[in-house]
Amino acid sequence: MNQHAESPQDQPVRVKAPRRTQAERREETKRRILDAAAHILSTKGYAGFRISEVASLAKVSRGAQTHHYPTKDSLLLAALEEVYNTTREQSLARIESLKPQDDIIAAIQEDGVNFFLSPHFSMALSLVNVGDGNTELSHELRRLSLENRRLLDQAWAAALVKRGVPREKAAIILSSTYCLYRGLAVRQLIHSDSEHIQQVSDFWHDMLKDQLQRMLPDTP
Secondary structure (H helix, E strand, O other): OOOOOOOHHHOOOOOOOOOOOHHHHHHHHHHHHHHHHHHHHHHHOOOOOOHHHHHHHHOOOHHHHHHHOOOHHHHHHHHHHHHHHHHHHHHHHHHHOOOOOOOHHHHHHHHHHHHHOOHHHHHHHHHHOOOOOOHHHHHHHHHHHHHHHHHHHHHHHHHHHHOOOOHHHHHHHHHHHHHHHHHHHHHHHHOOOHHHHHHHHHHHHHHHHHHHHHHOOOOO
């Protein structure tokens, strides 16, 4: 007889994972669909977006996809809104984590780079410029984009004002910085040059820091 055999009470107890609820399964399916839609949009743009490809990439049936998003337009809007929600949460977390000694101009620039020079912006751009005569879809896409930027502009402006920057100057700092990165994003579609982007960013950073030093001599 094996003296070292484990008794039943010595054996590890395997606990079955709780079964997911119907609501959890539904949310997982929606998540897979939205992730797949966002991926296709960011790589192929609106012109290359195909409903059938979304279902295939998400590994769901066409029936499951149309159950959650009955039309192509509803899926496009949901995918763009999901991207905006994700990037907005990242931006708000960046603002929340700022310390008084942190370089706020560098933080604003980092925020601009993370959105405008990422696939998220090219995806948003391809949707905002929908040119198939679908005015209702175009209106909703533009509304989403404007609302997202408005919320972030308000949050960053508040952070600048908290540092002592006059509100009208804060608005100019944000608008000009975002215009810079939008322009670099469009240029990147034609010619990708990370060294040039860094040089322009450094130049712009130094200009804005100089302006802040003039307004706020104690700016870190």
